[in-house]
Amino acid sequence: MSKEPVAVVGIGQTKHVAARRDVSIAGLVREAAGRALADAELTWADIDAVVIGKAPDFFEGVMMPELYLADALGAVGKPMLRVHTAGSVGGSTALVASNLIAGRVHGTVLTLAYEKQSESNAMWGLSLPIPFQQPLLAGAGGFFAPHVRAYIRRTGAPDTVGSLVAYKDRRNALKNPYAHLHEQDITLEKVQASPMLWDPIRYSETCPSSDGACAMVLTDRAGAARSPRPPAWMHGGAMRSEPTLFAGKDAVSPQAGKDCAADVYRQAQIVDPRREIDAVEMYVPFSWYEPMWLENLGFAAEGEGWKLTESGVTELDGDLPVNMSGGVLSTNPIGASGMIRFAEAALQVRGQAGEHQVEGARRALGHAYGGGSQFFSMWLVGAEPPTS
């Protein structure tokens, strides 16, 4: 039995900021959901089920918050699922929602992810002491910096590549009205002069802490036919996981990421991702992850990813634009960050990305990862319906 094709017909985000003190968690998610429904020209009554995701519950101090959010998301009397797969959760949540359509369980599903970091302390939430385990007291940067150093040593990449990524993403963010950081006076010199936090990662090469939510309306072929705006069609989607630590793990280019990308390309019948994909929105919380993921996802040969960044290929007007929205480096409501990547890919192929639109984008990849570089979720969306 073939799967039902899945289409994205509504996308909504909040304006991501450091602190949304004017709304509750419920108010924040409802704002994004309302915008996604408005984009699809649908009402709450048109939604068959709600699939919500967020990062650890300790971040806001609400256990299983979907219970409390049922009313705000119009889910009363409907099925509501809560996904949690670490930092990849925003992507995984969209994929779980897509399965409800693809498996013909439901016709139209609202999927949403959020984080309200101002009501929380992510550093504390990640640093609770656990008996018999190595503490992670330095937050995520302390965990990932050694992997970045390993990448630099392995490839011989020049020290400046990370700052090029940050400078590009922060300039892209200026074109995205929903991005958190709008640094009008950003210069490459400023990025390179910012304080070193976790060598080699400088302050301006790290993601901010954001309050924000992102929502999408997914629907079947019949729903897409009623869509007032062009839908984005899902051509492939996959998740892969591997353990946090084990002998032989490649922390720079994890096998789970390679396998996940290969599965998505197989489903989408992509043979040469570098040539066949027009735009990539990937999860880059620290600047150096752009060249690292370019290799992991098959856009560059091993050791060559940094050359794409350095030569301007990943600029908004480059041959393979990466993180057109400004990326995680400009906006990071943790649980939502994966879904924002997926949504940006969909916006691009719908031709609705505004000032950060890639001209003629027909196929775009959305990517998220989480945990200790161990959870991956990706989807590939296109302007045309899938052929098989």
Place this chain on the structure above:
Amino acid sequence: MTGDAQEAAGAREIAVVAFAQTDHLRTTDELSEVEMLMPVLHEVLARTGLKTSDIDFTCSGSTDYLAGRAFSFTMALDGVGAWPPISESHVEMDGAWALYEAWTKLLTGEADTALVYSYGKSSPGSVRDVLTRQLDPYYVAPLWPDSVALAALQAQALIDAGDTDEPALAAVASRSRDAAGSNSHAQLRGSVAQGDYVVRPLRTGDCPPIGDGAVAVILAAGERARELCERPAWIRGIDHRIEAHGLGVRELTDSPSARLAAEKAGAFERPVDTAELHAPFTSQEVVLRKALRLDGDVVINPSGGALAANPIMAAGLIRIGEAAARIHRGASDRALAHATSGPCLQQNLVAVLEGDAR
């Protein structure tokens, strides 16, 4: 058939083919979550002869609030043996909803087999206090209304409505623990005193035991299910629904979400012979029996139910596993399994399982 879920289920037959659980204990201080889970994973795989690498999709359910740390599920993944990398997902919900996610994955045809597991260790903390963190964080959670107190509100509403009385609740308690006498995994078995009031009108005997435990099941589609299990427990329908969060806007003596889920799962099309209900409090069985239209002919909770063992995050999936196991061994032909989440049965899942004609 009626309902979206049944049409989908009709499209691809999916069954529970194996089930395993721990002995549920008041404390397991000597075990980490992974150590508690590992034997169950090995047992459920052994029942089918499958290896980790034979499983197409893995999905689990757990909560960081019991583990007391963020990303607690990543450690459990070590127990699964996720190398080479696996296709895997996790819900911050009872394992019954992890099974639901796995069922949708199998429906898409992308997977033929799925491993579903969940676990919870309630013993390290005060679970009555921990569960208050589920409530509206601005208006309710600051008051710390605990799970027994909220269940007592519901019980009193039932008594006031004339739906039950204290002796009837005591009868539910004693029937459940008697039934658990033949369930070697149960925590409370045989004769258990009703005891004093915990929160009036609920006595000790009306409340579930607090304990630790883990559960795993394997799902398989079509012919694969028949290869792996002599009598697969076919999922004829499965659906779940949520209600409003605010207790003040709910009718606590009824469960419209459980009834709607049952209707969508096809439970009312033909009578079931067995029901495994996830009713942690005696009074909640009264609500569910009414909502699910279970009459005196239906065997309710032959495992003893959540009143005999209630490992949080696992107790719902155990209900599905227990119902499936009865079909596997020919003790049931058509069974209903139910799982719940949230205060006073806020969210409910219903699965209808059937065995092939004998």
